[in-house]
Amino acid sequence: MKLWLSFWLVFLLWSCADKKPAEVDVDNPPNVEDSSLDYNSNTKQSVLDSFFIGNAPVFITEVASFNASYKDFEGNDPGWIELYNPHEIPVDMSGYALTDRFDQKRRWVFGNVIVPPQTYITVFMSKKNLVDMPPPQEDINLLTEFAYSWADGQNDPPGNSEVWFNYFPESVTGLIAGKRGLSATLMVGDNSRTQLGWTASKVVMNFLSWNGKESIDFGQRGVVELKGYLQKGKRLGIRLAQADLEEWESWVTYIDGTGDSNGVYTIELPKSGYPDISALWALVIEAPAGQDTISFVFNDIRALGQVGYPHTNFKLSKKGGYLWLSDPDGFIRDTLSYPELGVDMSWAMNSAGQWGYQDPCTPSEANEVVFGQKGSRVIAALDEGFYPEPVLLELNTQAGENIYYTTDGSEPNLNSQLYSQAIAINKTTVVRMRSIPDQGMPGPVESRTYFIADQTTVPVISIAVDPHTMFDPDTGIYSMGPNAEAKQPHFGANFWKDIEISANVSLFEANGQKGFSAPAGLKIFGNWSKSFKKKSLSLHFREKYGLKSLTYPVFPQHKHLKEFKSLVLRNGGNNTERDYLRDHLAVELAQGLQIDCQNYRPAVVYINGEYWGIYGLREKSNSNYIPTNYGYDKSVVNMLLAGGSLKRGSAVDWRDFAEWLETADMNATANRERVRATIDMDNFMDYLSLELFTNNTDWPGNNMKFWSAVYPHNRWRWIMYDMDFGFDSYAGGNARPSANFNTYNFITATNGPDWPNGPQHTLLFRKLFEDMQFVEDFSNRMAVLLSWHFTGERINGIIDNMLAALGNEPQRDQQRWNLKASTFKEEEQKIRNFAMTRPGYLRDFTRQQFDLGPDVSATLQSAGGFIQVNGLTLPLDEFHGTWYADQALRLKAVAPTGRSFAGWSDGETAAERLWVPVPGGLLVANFD
Secondary structure, X not given: OHHHHHHHHHHHHHHHOXXXXXXXXXXXXXXXXXXXXXXXXXHHHHHHHOOEOOOOOOEEEEEEOOOOOOOOXXXXXXXXEEEEEOOOOOEEOOOOEEEOOOOOOOOEEOOOOEEOOOEEEEEEEEOOOEOOOOOOOOOEEOOOOOEEEEEHHHOOOOOOOEEEOOOOOOOOEEEEOOEEEEEEEEEOOOOOOOOOOOOOEEEEEEOOOOOOOOOEOOOOEEEEEEEEEEOOOOEEEEEEEEOOOOHHHOEEEEEEOOOOOOEEEEEEOOOOOOOOOOOEEEEEEEOOOOOOEEEEEEEEEEEEEOOOOOEOOOEOOOOOEEEXXXXXXXXXXXXXXXXXXXXXXXXXXXXXXXXEEEOOOOOOOOOOOOEOOEOOOOEEOOOOEEEOOOEEEOEEOOOOOEEEEEOOOOOOOOOOEEOXXXXXXXXXXXXXXXXXXXXXXXXXXXXXXXXXXXXXXXXXXEEEEOHHHHHOOOOXXXXXXXXXXXXOOOOOOHHHOOOOEEEEEEEEOOOOOEEEEEEEEEEEEOOHHHHOOOOEEEEEOOHHHOOOOEEOOOOHHHOOOOEEOXXXXXXXXXXXXXXXXXXXXXXXXXXXXXXXXXXXEEEEEEEOOEEEEEEEEEEOXXXXXXXXXHOOOHHHEEEEEHXXXXXXXXXXXXXXXXXXXXXXXXXXXXXXXXXHHHEOHHHHHHHHHHHHHHOOOOOOOOOOEEEEEOOOOOOEEEEEOOOOOOOOOOHHHOOOOOOOOOHHHHHOOOOOOHHHHOHHXXXXXXXXXXXXXXXXXXXXXXXXXXXXXXXXXXXXXXXXXXXXXXXXXXXXXXXXXXXXXXXXXXXXXXXXXHHHHHHHHHHHHHXXXXXXXXXXXXXXXXXXXXXXXXXXXXXXXXXXXXEEOOOOEEEEEEOOOOOOEEEEOOOOOOOEEEEOOOOOEEEEEEEO
16 A cells, blocks of 8 residues: 555656646556666655656656667667657756656656757667767768679670660769769660570679679668659659568669659658668669660769767567656756556657557657557467367457457458457468457457368468568568569569568477467568469568567477577478479488588468468578577678679678689698688588589579678588489479589689689689598598498488478369379479489599599498597598598597597507508597
């Protein structure tokens, strides 16, 4: 009772100032940030001392405790409050204080902060403790000399599109009245009769240099502004190239020409997490599909600076709480209680002085529409999951609230079905439900999937998504849309646009148990394979949907991996309509080796209750892969692509290394040490071995990704991904699929085309093959892999297990997408035949490449421990290997915990030694 007298004293004083607080349930008060606060007599006295006098010079007019979209100067999204100065003179806030605790009335004190007349300002509640109002950020001039053009006419094979110089005779950039300008005419050709099948005509303006993707932080910039001429009636695509994405994946928007020579075109930067405006490296101006020629002359392009705001030294409680604003003398001038809020929702006061919920929030702007009540959660009487026969679903919520629901995947609104009686579920259905009070804000959307007589033996992913945003013929992200090219892969189609929509995703394990249900962003994923009817999807867990990341052991064989920012549902890539095996088989072969790869498990997908077929549930090999698998913060990660192009971080160190490598003597001791200090050799040799074995020829000029961390420092490691061209595949018209193709010649070519094996992509292999120590280590490790890991018998056993894990799903998938079972059977047999014949060919190619001796069979045996061969641990206690004659193996005996090495069977006592295999030879490592 004494505690509540303290609360009600504040409320009474507040009401005397004609300010009505938020309604508070006195039996369940909002939690303050520090739940351990002891409300003793001293605390009550401090409340009494802070006498409320009102007459605030500024008012708290809005609070957002669960902010996910409004970014501060560092790109973070802390909670915030809004202050409003209603007067005609500025208000100096110096010495005023904010607190959320009774016992610390001056918890955070304003510094040099001036609130202009009749103006709203934001105060971020971030713990950063920045007491002064920072000066406005300067504009960033984006017009640089680092501009170039590219069109598909420059491709090999060429298309018909071009870029013509316009204002400047020999370049897309130059000086206009002493200031730099940018100008071109983009000509979009008809490539429907060419080999190319796609179009591109664009100008790329790097922000900092010609080379690479050194990025800059747009931070407090809210708008990109282009000034100049754009041909009337023409549309330009403007991309902001983000460092950790491919250029074609980057965020895009469009501007429409007015024909005015002094036109001003503004692009508002998104406030969400995509694109990451803290890491942009270029502005790309491109011609959209369906255009012919587009001319432009821009004499000013800049990112406009925004006003910064102060930051407190404490955060808002997401469960609701209290705030007090006191003057320099300690008197309370304004106070506020706020409830628990949803993502990007605020508790706000409108112009009529009424407090209520607002969604979306409006930082530093007037608040108009607020709701005094918010809907409660809807409770479903039946758990979602699998049922052998139709069921009746009852729904419940708070008295006086109406329940609306849908069964088509859309989010319920007032136009949806009003719940009045139990819902009959007669087939597999997604039910989405929410409570909507009269004149109140809708409650949260709940999504449930009920599978009726629809059992499966593999994990199930159920996606609930608005069918309009997903499948609408004109605007749906899965659809062709009005601008798709007729020729595959249908560039210009909606599924080529980088659009993310909200969805709910649920996983059910193979035993029927629900694993997780979570809100997420959904995008169409992939490259050429987007043109298939069954498309890959990517799932993104972001705070704006309700979760910063998914916490769940998605891959049971890697239970330590529990936190994911994103996942991929892969359709099968370029082999989508031909096999279920190739890319996933490569992942299986990578297990147990020092290869970074996207973990995988098979799943079937349902979209809005409709069966969508077999998919591979995968990790996404972007910058979030490293934090999940290695614990590094992605801010310290460098990630590069084929040719050393930058995906994230910095490429400077690698490019310096690659430039040095071109002329380095690879057998000089110091040079050899530098290479091994730069590259994680165990990872690289296993990675190279698997790429060679599968004969993946959509590589190394594509599908190459490698990374390092700045701190703590680690050496460069390679990530294997997209192996569709391997295992005797004709994916994408590949002309080099056979088991008898010598991939060594392919990856050491000095005159290949940029794709797939230009000299810049083969340099690393060529130089490492000059290093005799590398050759010895690599060839001996390859001999180990070819003797067991890559044997046809082992691989065919893995294939058997993979197909068994799919159960009867292939038949359902093929029926769903009208595919021929015979095609899949033929491809399966090709993969099996490849697995049986490739080891012999690759053993001979390795011999030819490094001038090695004939085969010799000998056995290594470990009695109670392990043996490493040139750094690779043997997988069996008794290992029958086929080695290269006259080449020594570098062996190491490794004792497990609690045991010790006792010596070799030939009398050698050193744990590390050299051994030359002889026909029929046997060497045993003994352990005590």
